[in-house]
Amino acid sequence: MKLSREEYQALENIVGPEYINQEPVIMDTYNQVWGNKFFFDEKHSVRPAAVLLPANTEEVSAAVKVCNKYGILFKAFSSGFEYLSLSLVHSKGILFDLRRMNRIIEIDARNMRAVVEPYISIYRLQLEAAKYGLFTGRIGVGYSAGIIAAECCHHGCQHTMVFTSGYGRNVLGVEWVLPTGEILRMGTADSGGDMFSADGPGFSLRGILRGRTGANGGHGVITKASVKLYPWYGPAEWEQKKKPGEPLCFGQLDSVLDGYRVFVPSFPDLDKTLEASEDLCRAEILCAFGIGIIGTTQMQEGNDEEWAMMQKMTRNIDPAGGMSIANSVVAVIGGQSTRELEYKEKCLRAITEKWGGRFSPILNEPRGLARAFADIMWSNGVNLRSTGDFLPSSSSPDGSPAMLKKLALQEGEVKKRYEEAGAFLTMGSGMRMVSWRPEENLSIGAQGISTAQYDPYDPVSLKAARDFIDELFDPRSPFNRYGVPSRGGCLQIEPVTHIHQNWGPLYDNYDKWLRQIKKMLDPNTVGDWTAYIPPEYPDYAKEGDYVLPSYGKDERL
Amino acid sequence: MAWQDYVHDMQRCTRCSYCKWIPYRYMRNTDFAQGCPSLSRYLWHAYAASGKFNMAYSLLQNRIEIDDTFLDVLYKCNMDGSCDISCKVQQDIEPLQLMQELRIKCVEDGQLIPAHMLVIEGLRKEDNMMQSSKADRGKWAEGLKVKNLTGESAEVVYHAGCRYSFDQELWPVARGGLQLLMNAGVDVGIMGTDEACCGGRAYELGYAGELTKYAEHQMEAFRTAGVKMLVTPCSDCYACFKVLYDKIGKKLGIEVLHITQYLDRLIKEGKLKLTKKVPLTVTYHDPCHLGRLGEPWIHWQGKETKVMGQMIIHDPPKKFRRGTNGVYETPRDILKNIPGLNFVEMYRIKEYSWCCGAGGGVIDAYPDFATWTGSERLKEARAVGARAIVTACPWCKRNFLDAAKETGDNMEVYDIIELVQKAI
Numbered sequence: 001m002k003l004s005r006e007e008y009q010a011l012e013n014i015v016g017p018e019y020i021n022q023e024p025v026i027m028d029t030y031n032q033v034w035g036n037k038f039f040f041d042e043k044h045s046v047r048p049a050a051v052l053l054p055a056n057t058e059e060v061s062a063a064v065k066v067c068n069k070y071g072i073l074f075k076a077f078s079s080g081f082e083y084l085s086l087s088l089v090h091s092k093g094i095l096f097d098l099r100r101m102n103r104i105i106e107i108d109a110r111n112m113r114a115v116v117e118p119y120i121s122i123y124r125l126q127l128e129a130a131k132y133g134l135f136t137g138r139i140g141v142g143y144s145a146g147i148i149a150a151e152c153c154h155h156g157c158q159h160t161m162v163f164t165s166g167y168g169r170n171v172l173g174v175e176w177v178l179p180t181g182e183i184l185r186m187g188t189a190d191s192g193g194d195m196f197s198a199d200g201p202g203f204s205l206r207g208i209l210r211g212r213t214g215a216n217g218g219h220g221v222i223t224k225a226s227v228k229l230y231p232w233y234g235p236a237e238w239e240q241k242k243k244p245g246e247p248l249c250f251g252q253l254d255s256v257l258d259g260y261r262v263f264v265p266s267f268p269d270l271d272k273t274l275e276a277s278e279d280l281c282r283a284e285i286l287c288a289f290g291i292g293i294i295g296t297t298q299m300q301e302g303n304d305e306e307w308a309m310m311q312k313m314t315r316n317i318d319p320a321g322g323m324s325i326a327n328s329v330v331a332v333i334g335g336q337s338t339r340e341l342e343y344k345e346k347c348l349r350a351i352t353e354k355w356g357g358r359f360s361p362i363l364n365e366p367r368g369l370a371r372a373f374a375d376i377m378w379s380n381g382v383n384l385r386s387t388g389d390f391l392p393s394s395s396s397p398d399g400s401p402a403m404l405k406k407l408a409l410q411e412g413e414v415k416k417r418y419e420e421a422g423a424f425l426t427m428g429s430g431m432r433m434v435s436w437r438p439e440e441n442l443s444i445g446a447q448g449i450s451t452a453q454y455d456p457y458d459p460v461s462l463k464a465a466r467d468f469i470d471e472l473f474d475p476r477s478p479f480n481r482y483g484v485p486s487r488g489g490c491l492q493i494e495p496v497t498h499i500h501q502n503w504g505p506l507y508d509n510y511d512k513w514l515r516q517i518k519k520m521l522d523p524n525t526v527g528d529w530t531a532y533i534p535p536e537y538p539d540y541a542k543e544g545d546y547v548l549p550s551y552g553k554d555e556r557l
Numbered sequence: 558m559a560w561q562d563y564v565h566d567m568q569r570c571t572r573c574s575y576c577k578w579i580p581y582r583y584m585r586n587t588d589f590a591q592g593c594p595s596l597s598r599y600l601w602h603a604y605a606a607s608g609k610f611n612m613a614y615s616l617l618q619n620r621i622e623i624d625d626t627f628l629d630v631l632y633k634c635n636m637d638g639s640c641d642i643s644c645k646v647q648q649d650i651e652p653l654q655l656m657q658e659l660r661i662k663c664v665e666d667g668q669l670i671p672a673h674m675l676v677i678e679g680l681r682k683e684d685n686m687m688q689s690s691k692a693d694r695g696k697w698a699e700g701l702k703v704k705n706l707t708g709e710s711a712e713v714v715y716h717a718g719c720r721y722s723f724d725q726e727l728w729p730v731a732r733g734g735l736q737l738l739m740n741a742g743v744d745v746g747i748m749g750t751d752e753a754c755c756g757g758r759a760y761e762l763g764y765a766g767e768l769t770k771y772a773e774h775q776m777e778a779f780r781t782a783g784v785k786m787l788v789t790p791c792s793d794c795y796a797c798f799k800v801l802y803d804k805i806g807k808k809l810g811i812e813v814l815h816i817t818q819y820l821d822r823l824i825k826e827g828k829l830k831l832t833k834k835v836p837l838t839v840t841y842h843d844p845c846h847l848g849r850l851g852e853p854w855i856h857w858q859g860k861e862t863k864v865m866g867q868m869i870i871h872d873p874p875k876k877f878r879r880g881t882n883g884v885y886e887t888p889r890d891i892l893k894n895i896p897g898l899n900f901v902e903m904y905r906i907k908e909y910s911w912c913c914g915a916g917g918g919v920i921d922a923y924p925d926f927a928t929w930t931g932s933e934r935l936k937e938a939r940a941v942g943a944r945a946i947v948t949a950c951p952w953c954k955r956n957f958l959d960a961a962k963e964t965g966d967n968m969e970v971y972d973i974i975e976l977v978q979k980a981i
Contacts, residue, residue: 034571
């Protein structure tokens with residue numbers, strides 16, 4: 001649906017003619033993102049009526065007020081690389097592409113925080129923060145993910161949380177354009193102080209700002225955020241290099257950066273791996289930690305090369321010999337001094353010995369450790385190459401190590417069925433795509449992910465992916481899962497109304513509260529709710545069915 | 558492959574946006590981290606490679622049609638391949654080939670860019686991309702006493718290319734390159750007035766037929782002249798002779814070298830001695846067509862298959878062009894051999910170099926965009942402390958000169974030939 005001349009003009013007056021567009025050719029590049037095939041059964045979600053490129057908070061605010069005046073739906077995004085980041089409930093909707101809001105406004109080294117705009121990605125902040133001896137933490141979805149998107153809007157988990165905590169816990173203040181267009185500055189920004197409140201946006205409002213799973217663009221636009229930074233023990237600059245004639249993906253650090261050490265102990269079985277992991281985390285010595293999935297092997301340039309390498313690896317690594325990657329962990333320690341590093345290394349070695357672990361030379365080869373360091377501290381990108389898509393499946397609830405272990409094993413059994421049917425990527429002997437991500441030295445538990453890699457354009461694989469998630473998430477299933485299923489793993493895996501409407505009553509009626517929040521913040525329902533919650537349920541969701549969203553289906557181009 | 562054959566690539570573009578940036582692990586300076594000039598300048602996602610996949614998929618599904626916006630997006634692109642390289646660090650898909658095929662489709666459908674129509678009209682009439690008279694083609698070499706291979710024979714043909722042949726300000730470089738070869742005793746000649754366009758730039762605009770036509774012409778001309786090797790100072794021509802002819806099955810059958818490769822050979826053989834000091838801090842700009850786009854073509858025929866359940870592989874294994882085997886070290890080796898020269902690298906280099914701005918027909922149709930892109934590169938050169946930017950392509954040099962003039966930048970602009978001359 002196109003905007004009326006009056007509506008378009010009102011928006012154009014705010015951002016200027018160069019920064020608003022409604023051409024179908026351009027619009028159809030704002031509705032195709034990974035995961036769409038899963039949700040909408042096609043790559044396109046609803047085509048937006050217009051896209052705006054606002055330059056600042058005031059422009060966003062003014063445009064949102066126009067949306068309220070004319071009943072236009074809106075949603076904002078930064079890089080847009082997220083499930084449902086571009087989806088709209090109906091076609092009288094606009095998107096704010098925030099790429100022009102692209103500044104690191106401040107790095108406050110003394111108070112260990114940074115103030116950023118939405119288009120600043122994790123790695124760009126990392127490059128700047130390191131100059132001040134500071135670190136941002138890793139983001140699960142890769143280098144290009146926006147800081148604000150991750151910390152204020154979506155769910156995710158990653159491998160430096162043991163040190164830097166989870167995304168939502170790093171917000172110290174925000175500038176928030178509410179769905180009414182009002183600008184709310186939280187933290188302590190409005191009382192003359194800087195944007196710094198240890199309680200996130202302030203006074204336990206974290207739950208409203210993002211909760212655990214994020215509002216995913218459902219209740220306004222975060223145009224600025226103050227986020228925590230942590231100590232960086234490495235140099236101010238570094239260089240990842242490759243040799244002439246090598247593919248770019250071979251680029252890596254020459255060695256683990258000064259100030260850090262990396263170890264990959266392997267344990268006899270999963271139980272001992274998890275016991276050792278708990279001890280390592282509670283010893284408060286880690287900067288990053290991963291089980292199983294962060295390998296030290298060289299990432300190959302393509303699937304064909306990866307396949308060739310895997311065949312070789314299977315021959316070389318004998319899981320029975322105690323070198324199973326699945327029962328190995330990557331542990332990064334850092335310190336201000338050699339003495340500090342030595343102390344931490346001593347702890348790590350003692351814990352490894354206690355649980356029967358050993359350091360396999362293959363997995364602890366120096367260049368391999370350097371690769372692991374870069375991957376686990378910054379990112380190894382997102383592996384969508386193998387099959388075309390993946391589901392960060394279910395065991396994402398914050399929880400005790402015991403609960404996560406139980407979930408991981410249960411999920412592993414379910415996933416195995418689908419793998420044996422050929423529906424997912426199957427890693428084969430000894431390989432298990434289960435990851436366990438502790439937060440704050442395990443003091444607030446951990447998150448976990450088991451990843452199902454599927455091909456969305458293979459009907460069998462796609463159906464299996466949907467069945468798999470349905471099976472894992474249904475609170476009435478033998479999993480007896482408790483807690484609101486999270487985005488990323490994965491609120492949005494089913495149509496949002498379905499999951500809220502059908503499962504809310506089984507989860508203490510959380511959905512009633514969430515809808516109240518939505519109504520309060522967004523009285524005219526102009527904030528798109530495809531990945532949040534509608535103020536009122538439409539009538540098309542049917543219990544027990546896998547219901548594809550109707551939005552998108554009756555779209556008139 | 559026709560554009561429709563890239564449907565799996567269209568489906569598998571995830572919008573990760575890696576195509577907009579240089580590969581993340583190589584980022585060192587946040588001011589110089591973007592990779593795609595088109596997206597950087599025009600901002601809308603459509604201008605990135607990912608957007609082109611999206612457009613193509615919508616076109617395939619009849620959701621959109623080729624209109625002025627489509628053409629604007631498709632052609633305000635330097636076809637420099639930065640997106641292709643960054644994308645392929647993570648994915649097994651072919652952004653640049655899709656963009657090329659979309660351009661070919663537009664031309665086949667008669668959806669043309671007026672500025673390019675003029676250029677092609679000139680090409681068809683005068684055998685050059687500069688809208689100049691064919692009769693003036695050999696003038697750049699007047700007085701050099703070089704063999705004319707239409708009547709004489711030599712081992713090596715020196716192909717100046719359209720830009721060097723008709724851009725008078727650049728003639729000293731073209732002449733300088735030839736003189737270096739002659740002075741080193743190379744048995745070299747030129748085609749003079751009979752030299753014709755390689756067809757590469759026309760192909761990039763979508764005029765695939767012109768490439769075939771000129772490839773066949775050149776094969777015949779070089780066969781008649783009896784040359785064993787082609788040397789060109791133009792990176793565009795190099796990539797065309799070396800890569801595109803092979804791609805369309807018209808491999809020349811003689812050795813094709815960029816002049817930097819031949820100069821490097823002469824230096825290593827001791828036939829060129831770089832002895833004079835050139836006290837200058839310089840940086841080197843990798844021409845796209847010598848670097849990532851100069852990588853040899855890799856032919857593949859086969860099918861997709863799956864292993865380990867759902868992992869997509871190829872049978873037989875497919876080697877993707879990821880820019881790895883472009884010409885990167887040779888020009889740097891030459892520069893490092895020049896006494897007194899202080900060589901500094903920019904932040905975006907080799908496979909992930911920023912484009913000069915002239916490619917893909919942008920310099921013809923959108924000169925302001927070409928200038929903007931070039932001036933961004935000059936800023937980067939300044940940021941690393943260079944006083945001069947050195948390149949190895951007349952299109953790059955022309956565009957940097959224009960950008961410097963337009964923006965008042967006093968960065969000196971050289972072709973590598975000029976510095977070698979200074980050092981002898």
